[in-house]
Amino acid sequence: MEQHLSQYRIFFEVAKAGSISKAAKLLYISQPAISKSIIRLEENLEIALFVRTSKGVSLTPEGQIFYEYLQSAFSAIEAGENHLTKIKQFNIGKITIGTSNTLCKYILLPYLNNFVKENPHTMISIFTQSSDQTSFLLSENKIDIGLVAKPAKTQNMSYISIMEIQDIFVATPGYLNNLKHIFNNHFDPFRDGNIMLLDKDNATRKFIDNCIEGSKLQLNQSIETSNMELLIEFAKTGIGIACVIKEFIQKELExxxxxxxxxxxxxxxxxxxxxxxxxxxxxxxxxxxxxxMLKS
Structure with a gap:
């Protein structure tokens, strides 16, 4: 491929100019050298690419097909060169980030706002999925960085601690009053209430299950979802008791x-x-x- 690239360029310029002499001036190569290069290319491909006339050269049907392919190839090369130039000129870069929808909304966005202000030309791709899936994508080098609850084993990964979060159970005052009315003040919210949790495949749910495993706590679960945002909204409507992250509902608690x-x-x-x-x-x-930026 490399040894033919110069021949392809010469062929392309001759085809575009329709003349060996014009192409020679554009490429700063002698006409005999160009003619010799074309002959070698035709011999290598074992097909005629040009028809020679007194006015110059014209493409054969096969030559036209080859020209169109090279036109696409050289356009792609030129686009790549221009892109690299812009990257250097405007300091353009790209970063891929993985996180969950909840962590993206409550934690990641403020960091992104600050980063974009300092690096306006950096392209940012965000992959939203579970923390387990984010860790997997990191291990497969499919994302650059992930925002997750710290796993038990970070393996070969480095990490920057951002904050601590507290999982709690919450409900509306109205819902708790209804339980008191039904059970005459002698009620257990975890036994008698409608408990709303994330689905069992969620990392947060696994954490909660591990915390209560082996205890006498019995959860009367009635709603299961994959979205923390929905849990918060369900709790606010007064239909049950939800296990949510305290730091994300500070306003509601206050x-x-x-x-x-x-x-x-x-x-x-x-x-x-x-x-x-x-x-x-x-x-x-x-x-x-x-x-x-994170460390600073």
Whole structure:
């Protein structure tokens, strides 16, 4: 391929100019050298590419087909060169980030706002899925960095701790009053209430299940969803008790729209650490800038 590339360029310019002499001036190559290059190309391909006339040259049907392919190829090369020039001129880069919908809304967006202000030409792709899937994509080098709850084993990944979150059970005052009315004040919210949880494949749900495993706590689950946002909205409508992240409903707790339900005596849910997880061997310049911003 490499040894024929110069021949392809010569063929392309001759075909475009319709003249060997014109192409020779454009390429700063002698006419005999151009003629010799075309003859070699035709011999290699074992097909005639030009018809020679007194006025110049014209393409054979086969030559026209070859010209169209080369036109696309050289256009792609030119576009690639222009793109690289723009990357250098405007400091354009690209970074791919993986996270869940919930962490994206409540945690990632403020960081993105700051990063984009400093790097307006950087292209950002965001993949939203479960934390487990984000970790998998990182291990497969399909994303640059992931925002997740810190896994038990980070393997070969590096991480930057962002914040701690607390999982709690909440409900509206109205819903709790209804339970009191039904059970004459002698009620157990976890036994008698409608408990709303994330689905069993969710990393947060697995964490909650592990926390209560082996305890006497019995959850009367009635609603299961894959979306934390929906859990929060379900709780606010007063249809049950939802397990949500405390830091994401601070406004509702302060206003009294939702109230936290105490865990049974002797049972607690530990806080979790939210981290940006990445491969320190990844030398993507945009990733390095993003990590620098996080650390600062």
């Amino acid at each position: 206003e009294g729209t939702l109230v936290e339900i105490e865990m049974p005596k002797g049972l607690s849910i530990p806080k979790r650490e939210i981290v940006f997880l990445y491969d320190k061997k990844n030398i993507n310049p945009s990733l390095i800038k993003f990590i620098s």
